[in-house]
Amino acid sequence: MARLPGMTSRDDRELLRHHGDVDAEPGLLDFAVNVRLNRPPPWLRTRLAGALDRLGHYPSSAEDAAARSAVAARHGRPAEDVLLLSGAAECFALLPSLRPRLAAVVHPSFTEPEFALRSAGVPVTRVPLDPQDGYRLRSGAVPEEADMVVLGNPTNPTSVLHPAETIRRLARPGRTLVVDEAFADAVPGESESLAADRIPGVLVVRSLTKMWGLPGLRAGYALAEPELLAELSASRPHWPLGTLALEAIAACCDSGALTEAEQAATRIAAHRDAFAAELAALEDVHVHGPAAAPFLLLRIPGGERVRERLRQRGIAVRRGDTFPGLDTDHVRVSVRAPEDNAVLVEALREILGMRGSSADRSRRGATV
Incomplete structure (x- = not known):
């Protein structure tokens, strides 16, 4: 039967219904879900x-x-x-x-x-x-x-x-x-x-x-x-x-909540920009920018394999291919505290077979 306008196949519907909570299983370091806190203040x-x-x-x-x-x-x-x-x-x-x-x-x-x-x-x-x-x-x-x-x-x-x-x-x-x-x-x-x-x-x-x-x-x-x-x-x-x-x-x-939210937004922006620079310094990692939200879109050749290897190391990132217009080389990562961001950067460096510090690579001209 031909599909009518507005209809989607079952596979299409499943992709549209995929969200980051599916990628973030309990026990994993979570870069898949865009929630700032793991519990209310x-x-x-x-x-x-x-x-x-x-x-x-x-x-x-x-x-x-x-x-x-x-x-x-x-x-x-x-x-x-x-x-x-x-x-x-x-x-x-x-x-x-x-x-x-x-x-x-x-x-x-x-x-x-x-x-x-x-x-x-x-x-x-x-x-x-x-x-x-x-x-x-x-x-x-x-x-x-x-x-x-x-x-x-x-x-x-x-x-x-x-x-x-x-x-x-x-x-x-x-x-x-x-x-x-x-x-x-x-x-x-x-x-x-x-x-x-x-x-x-x-x-x-x-x-x-x-x-x-x-x-x-x-x-x-x-x-x-x-x-x-x-x-x-x-x-x-x-x-x-x-x-x-x-x-x-x-x-x-x-008013107190609004003040706290504005302070948090300023911290998040600083952490995001530093995180983006570290990620962009990795070979084969493209960071889409300029970024304004508490997450970053990455394009990594072999992204599906990279996601699986990160998961094996206890790290969850959001697959990108369920978003129309993106493919399996895309992943989305939430911005976390600098110490957690550093764990993801180091894991990616090892997975991609890199050597040397991100600072050294930054000096060679990596950009966001």
Whole structure:
């Protein structure tokens, strides 16, 4: 039977559904999952523990309103522009509710939006970004007839940060522009974010998972005009978020948390740049740059074999070939503490059969 527009084969669907947690088995040094902390910070655990006694009651409208108000104050928008989510991925699962006629998904990027749209029978066209052009977004590459456009900023897995003005040019009447800003709070100053801008038809999606070590809780939010949010959320069940998720959202938007996040983003950027330089000094390792997110995209000849040899040494990295536009020579690595980054660099040096220090090779002209 011929496949209809918007359908994918089973193999395609499995690839779109592959995420870094599959690569990171317990006991491995984890460079596959883009979560900064392996547990929430003490102050956040205290806030969550304080909410445990409320679990005997259904989440209240007052709790929902408090969390939405915290998000709204954080971004300088009215509370009616906020939709609280059970993780940013919930927003992608809701996109078919907007009934797009043609969705354009910019790639390489996070694959869950395409999976959700295709699974609902929505026709999807891929907009591939050119590696020779640094995977940079060109607004003219998006089909004019697309009434939904989905992209990430900064983009997973390329670590590219697109200029906000380039993204704004994609917005137009009759089109929903979905901007996945799951890693925006890991960019110092949250530069190029559209979260504070109320632009007609623009839907900004945020996650709290990455910065605050909350993948097991599922907490995020979307920002858009109230009419768009109402259409997006029309089919949600009652009580879509639990008490702990509501508490986490409010806690992570207060002033102390924002200060801590900005300090963490600055540290991450410094660690990333040093990590990128060390990796780029290795023979046969190409590091895509400039990088803006808390991860790096690498291209290594024989990448599949390299991944397996790293795993044998107790190190997990994210395979790249499940991202449309990349192949088995691509891997994504999260930025960790310098001492952990050094373990990966040394393991790669040994696997690739290198000798000598990365500093010596840097002096011979290795670049990021």
